[in-house]
Amino acid sequence: MIELKNVSKSFGDKQVLNGIDATFEKGKTNLIIGASGSGKSVLLKNIVGLFKPDEGEILYDNRNLVTADRDLKTDIRREIGMLFQGGALFDSMNVEQNVKFPLDVLTKMPEDEKLDRVNEVLARVKLENTNTKMPSEISGGMQKRVGIARAIVNNSKYLFCDEPNSGLDPRTSIKIDQLLAEITEEYQITTVIVTHDMNSVMEIGEYIIFICNTRKLWEGNNEGIAHSGIEELDDFVFANKMMRKFRGMV
Numbered sequence: 001m002i003e004l005k006n007v008s009k010s011f012g013d014k015q016v017l018n019g020i021d022a023t024f025e026k027g028k029t030n031l032i033i034g035a036s037g038s039g040k041s042v043l044l045k046n047i048v049g050l051f052k053p054d055e056g057e058i059l060y061d062n063r064n065l066v067t068a069d070r071d072l073k074t075d076i077r078r079e080i081g082m083l084f085q086g087g088a089l090f091d092s093m094n095v096e097q098n099v100k101f102p103l104d105v106l107t108k109m110p111e112d113e114k115l116d117r118v119n120e121v122l123a124r125v126k127l128e129n130t131n132t133k134m135p136s137e138i139s140g141g142m143q144k145r146v147g148i149a150r151a152i153v154n155n156s157k158y159l160f161c162d163e164p165n166s167g168l169d170p171r172t173s174i175k176i177d178q179l180l181a182e183i184t185e186e187y188q189i190t191t192v193i194v195t196h197d198m199n200s201v202m203e204i205g206e207y208i209i210f211i212c213n214t215r216k217l218w219e220g221n222n223e224g225i226a227h228s229g230i231e232e233l234d235d236f237v238f239a240n241k242m243m244r245k246f247r248g249m250v
């Protein structure tokens with residue numbers, strides 16, 4: 001579980017986050033949504049320790065990342081897996097090497113055990129027998145699945161995804177959403193996803209926070225989001241024709 005308590009962040013005289021509270025539970029898909037420039041990516045960077053909040057606490061199972069010493073921060077970061085927006089695979093490494101990279105950097109695991117673990121997670125994301133392929137030889141959806149495998153290869157307790165469906169077609173996006181939801185429940189990971197994809201919100205949003213004008217304006221799940229009664233959230237949710245059509249059905 002990850003808890004945010006009164007998290008605030010400014011850059012100069014521009015406040016980006018103001019008193020954000022949230023509880024992201026393990027085994028659930030937790031989503032951060034908001035319009036471009038709303039501060040959701042800044043919030044993610046605070047949660048993973050790339051930025052330090054001006055105020056507030058960020059608790060990883062009651063361990064405060066904000067006030068942690070170097071050793072504790074290292075321990076927490078070893079428990080984190082990241083799926084970046086563009087996949088962020090190393091072009092010069094094949095699939096196996098990309099997935100094995102966290103094990104090489106963060107563990108002293110024997111090489112044969114590393115390879116067993118790599119093959120295990122590749123099988124879990126349905127990419128068996130792709131070990132020697134280069135990123136340029138596989139599709140965008142497959143690259144995202146390699147990214148997921150790399151993010152969980154070190155038995156991560158916390159998984160962060162930044163716009164995981166960016167650049168993918170709708171069908172592939174659905175498959176990535178389903179895979180993330182399955183892995184989250186199966187491994188009981190605390191998964192936090194930053195997204196603006198309303199299909200993802202409606203499909204896998206078990207806990208959602210909506211960031212607007214520096215604040216958390218709403219929290220809930222995918223069943224309640226269409227009935228929030230909050231104008232700013234309605235404008236975000238029903239911004240396109242398909243969602244307006246859906247709105248008429250609920």
